[in-house]
Amino acid sequence: MRLEIIDLGLVDFKASWQKQKELFQKIKAGLLDGAIIACRHHPVITLGRSSSRKNILVSPEELIRKGIVTYEVERGGDVTYHGPGQLVVYPILNLNLLKKDIRWYLMFLEELIIQSLASFGVRGQRIKGLTGVWVSGRKIASIGIAVSHWITFHGLSINIKSDDLSNFSLIRPCGADIIVTSLETEIGNVVCVDNFKEKLISQFLLNADSN
Amino acid sequence: MTNIILPELGEGIKKAMVSYWYFKPDDFIKENEDLVELTTDKATFNLPSPCSGRLKEIIIPEGSLANIGDILGTLD
Numbered sequence: 001m002r003l004e005i006i007d008l009g010l011v012d013f014k015a016s017w018q019k020q021k022e023l024f025q026k027i028k029a030g031l032l033d034g035a036i037i038a039c040r041h042h043p044v045i046t047l048g049r050s051s052s053r054k055n056i057l058v059s060p061e062e063l064i065r066k067g068i069v070t071y072e073v074e075r076g077g078d079v080t081y082h083g084p085g086q087l088v089v090y091p092i093l094n095l096n097l098l099k100k101d102i103r104w105y106l107m108f109l110e111e112l113i114i115q116s117l118a119s120f121g122v123r124g125q126r127i128k129g130l131t132g133v134w135v136s137g138r139k140i141a142s143i144g145i146a147v148s149h150w151i152t153f154h155g156l157s158i159n160i161k162s163d164d165l166s167n168f169s170l171i172r173p174c175g176a177d178i179i180v181t182s183l184e185t186e187i188g189n190v191v192c193v194d195n196f197k198e199k200l201i202s203q204f205l206l207n208a209d210s211n
Numbered sequence: 212m213t214n215i216i217l218p219e220l221g222e223g224i225k226k227a228m229v230s231y232w233y234f235k236p237d238d239f240i241k242e243n244e245d246l247v248e249l250t251t252d253k254a255t256f257n258l259p260s261p262c263s264g265r266l267k268e269i270i271i272p273e274g275s276l277a278n279i280g281d282i283l284g285t286l287d
Binding site for chain 1: 220221222223224230243245248250251252253254255256257259
């Protein structure tokens with residue numbers, strides 16, 4: 001499976017959303033098997049199809065004051081926050097070439113995150129009924145996807161930097177009262193987002209090839 | 212008349228919420244156009260139209276749960 005890797009760096013959510021749509025059309029037209037977008041976002045809150053605005057805990061005026069934009073997006077899941085201390089990955093994959101099974105794909109993404117965390121000495125876990133990846137009950141990674149013509153978009157985010165978690169207090173992440181954590185918090189050491197990104201992408205390519 | 216059926220979405224997925232119909236009854240739809248969006252835990256799924264035709268009836272409206280295999284609507 002030929003996958004194009006696109007690193008957008010630190011980018012507005014809207015620009016990465018547009019890029020996903022462009023790649024989706026190319027894959028739908030058969031010009032590409034798939035692509036992986038890796039990026040970080042300026043502070044943004046996104047609301048998936050299962051979300052409620054009640055899960056944003058501050059007023060729109062407060063969000064404006066903080067410079068945080070919100071978007072309603074066509075992915076599954078509830079509300080989440082993205083900031084520069086996270087790695088965000090949007091796999092635009094043609095599941096017709098892998099497996100036409102949404103549950104399988106969500107678990108594929110969870111396994112990818114768990115394997116990548118393991119290479120940094122952190123044991124990520126699944127919690128039954130709560131899609132995402134957890135470390136001793138603290139949420140370290142979120143997943144929310146969309147599938148159209150069995151091509152995926154949207155994806156996953158992993159909290160890397162320990163100093164970018166405070167904005168999660170502006171929301172009920174994923175519509176639940178949970179504690180969020182980061183890779184740096186868990187290992188008590190500095191991690192470069194790019195280092196984690198490289199590990200995750202290479203693990204992704206390995207896992208996609210073996211399926 | 213063609214039935215719009217909720218297909219298998221994956222192992223263990225038995226239901227999905229109809230979250231958005233892209234068309235309303237009497238609209239003409241081309242084969243493979245996105246027809247209805249369904250939502251499960253952490254995923255949305257766009258179901259394309261199985262054929263070209265007129266949307267005759269929406270049987271399961273937005274906000275309702277559908278079982279895999281249910282008829283969501285019909286096309287003429």
